[in-house]
Amino acid sequence: MGNLLLSAERIHKAYNGKVVLQDVTLQLQKGEIYGLLGRNGSGKTTLFRILTGLIPRFNGTVSLAEAGGRKIKASAVINFPSLFLNMSAYENMKAQALLLGIRDDILIKQTLKTVGLADCKGKPAKTFSQGMMQRLRLGIALLENPDILILDEPLNGLDPDGIAELRELLLHLNQDRDMTILISSHILSELQHVATCFGILHNGILAKKILMKDLLQDGISLEAMYMQSTRGGVSP
């Protein structure tokens, strides 16, 4: 497998004649944590849904790399996938695992441990904090042991503790489990802690990838870069 895991080329999408994405090209390299930024309604979720096959009608191409004779796997947490609120974390994972044809109970228990929910026993999900619910959703996405995780605004609704826990988890998955992550968020200060690179969507256009190390080297804050791009316009 080369370093390029996912390549979206010249994506164009319009809803009822209103263009949301125009000529968007996004490439995800192995090991990256790619932060996708953009104002409300700029098309981040639309792009994620296209990348994960949830929107079948669009122009452009999306391709996943191959490794060892198989296509690499991408799992996503987009728009709060629903949980069974009367079920425990284990039962939620088990139900999703069955849908995926996974019958490995040890894997389910290990995944619960990974997302820090191993000690929740029979507690129903409706009693969970937002952070716990989000970690459960992430756990469900991890069941297939994906190469790429796509997370749409996973920090929404989390308190500082929940954000810190999720940050640790994402860094663990990236650094210790070799997962490549594509994440959107409006919390720039937090993304700055985890992301290795950024893309900014504005007026349907995705500006070229910004590397975190370049921002650091140039002494530019992510917020300043974001403001400049979304107020001043970006060049593709």
Ligand SMILES: Nc1ncnc2c1ncn2[C@@H]1O[C@H](COP(=O)(O)OP(=O)(O)OP(=O)(O)O)[C@@H](O)[C@H]1O
């Ligand atoms: N199914 C749909 N039908 C029509 N318009 C849609 C549909 N889905 C999204 N849109 C519109 O497309 C635009 C982009 O929406 P999208 O949800 O992709 O943006 P976003 O960047 O994820 O926004 P936010 O940051 O608020 O989550 C918005 O104007 C939205 O109203």
